[in-house]
Amino acid sequence: MSEILDLTCELIRRRSLTPDDAGCQALIAQRLQRAGFHCEHLRFGDVDNLWATHGQGAPVLVFLGHTDVVPSGPEENWASPPFEPTIRDGRLYGRGAADMKSGVAAMTIALERFVATHPEHPGTVALLLTSDEEGPTNLDGVRRVARHFRETGQRIDWCMVGEPTAKEKLGDLIRVGRRGSLSGVLVVRGVQGHVAYPQLARNPIHMVAPALAELAAVRWDDGNDDFPPTSFQVSNLNAGTGAYNVIPGTLVAHFNFRFATSSSAEFLRERAEAILEKHGLDCTVEWNLSGEPFLSPAGGRLRETVIGVCRELCGVNPEQSTGGGTSDGRFIAPLGAEVVELGLVNASIHKVDECVRVEELERLAGLYRAIGERLLGMGAKKF
Ligand SMILES: [Zn+2]
Numbered sequence: 001m002s003e004i005l006d007l008t009c010e011l012i013r014r015r016s017l018t019p020d021d022a023g024c025q026a027l028i029a030q031r032l033q034r035a036g037f038h039c040e041h042l043r044f045g046d047v048d049n050l051w052a053t054h055g056q057g058a059p060v061l062v063f064l065g066h067t068d069v070v071p072s073g074p075e076e077n078w079a080s081p082p083f084e085p086t087i088r089d090g091r092l093y094g095r096g097a098a099d100m101k102s103g104v105a106a107m108t109i110a111l112e113r114f115v116a117t118h119p120e121h122p123g124t125v126a127l128l129l130t131s132d133e134e135g136p137t138n139l140d141g142v143r144r145v146a147r148h149f150r151e152t153g154q155r156i157d158w159c160m161v162g163e164p165t166a167k168e169k170l171g172d173l174i175r176v177g178r179r180g181s182l183s184g185v186l187v188v189r190g191v192q193g194h195v196a197y198p199q200l201a202r203n204p205i206h207m208v209a210p211a212l213a214e215l216a217a218v219r220w221d222d223g224n225d226d227f228p229p230t231s232f233q234v235s236n237l238n239a240g241t242g243a244y245n246v247i248p249g250t251l252v253a254h255f256n257f258r259f260a261t262s263s264s265a266e267f268l269r270e271r272a273e274a275i276l277e278k279h280g281l282d283c284t285v286e287w288n289l290s291g292e293p294f295l296s297p298a299g300g301r302l303r304e305t306v307i308g309v310c311r312e313l314c315g316v317n318p319e320q321s322t323g324g325g326t327s328d329g330r331f332i333a334p335l336g337a338e339v340v341e342l343g344l345v346n347a348s349i350h351k352v353d354e355c356v357r358v359e360e361l362e363r364l365a366g367l368y369r370a371i372g373e374r375l376l377g378m379g380a381k382k383f
Helices: 003-013 024-034 097-117 142-152 204-217 265-278 301-314 329-335 358-375
Strands: 038-044 047-055 060-066 086-088 091-093 124-130 158-161 173-175 180-189 231-239 250-259 283-291 319-321 338-341 355-357
Touching (some): 024 097, 038 142, 047 142, 060 329, 097 355, 124 142, 142 329, 158 329, 158 358, 180 204, 180 265, 204 231, 301 338, 329 338, 355 358
Parallel strands (some): 060 158, 158 338, 173 319
Antiparallel strands (some): 047 124, 091 355, 231 250
16 A cells, blocks of 8 residues: 555545544644754644644745535445445545545645655745634634734745645646625614504615625626636525514525636725615625635646646646635745645545546646755756
């Protein structure tokens, strides 16, 4: 069994449901310490974060991942138990196989091999792991670690995120940025009454309908070369008492913007509030910005290096995407780091019978190692 497969299986056996790390980080810290890394366990609240570094000073290359997984759902729906890694037909099955214990194992072993070959490398190579990526708020995960880095003055030049990004095979898609996510809870106040006496009531459903229609029709921006236009979606709309003869007194709507770098959260907030005001609603909006958009621009050193490595070692020209949800890269990018994501095929993530192709594990570690070597100027083939 290969070293990477072995480590991935060890991690899958640990039932690390968010935010429980279940000993994954201790296992990795033990290995990296043996390889000469300095390991810091940054525990915030009930979240474990591991910060392992080798070398000193700039440039700083960080590999970023998470040890937590989402629940398996009913275990009997799985062909083999989700926390017992199983190999069938060249695939490794288990919760976290794709998202992202294989990625964590590949990053760990790539780093071990990198420092064994280049013990005197320039700058710093590091691994940052959290046990709260899949949770709803991520308050004490990478978001909190980034605050710690800001306080301690830890700089990061390049951040390689190991989330599963590939569509069909390793190297066919990388993420060069992510859209921002801005949510709002809109509460519209009306006056409750009898449907037969509308003159004595004020119907919040009727009042909000034209405002929502306008919000849904607005073209917030045109996007740009790297991002599609900003989208606005209502996800929940609730009003009514259940009775057919009562005009409700209040209405609650949940909505979300996925936004490009061409719009700021402040601009979207102000424009949305102006529309609500124009429609004369008696309302409040509670805003939550869960992540600013970020982009590793074309020509960026990390982006170009990752593309070059995919072309040479995987024989594919990777699609350079900013699609999908958010990632922990959103907390590292504001520190001034260039962030790119490259990982295994994501087709089965969060599903029953989550799996990856075994032969891609070793290849992924090879890609990570080559990226490190090229960025830090060792054994780099010019391209
Ligand atoms: Zn993930």
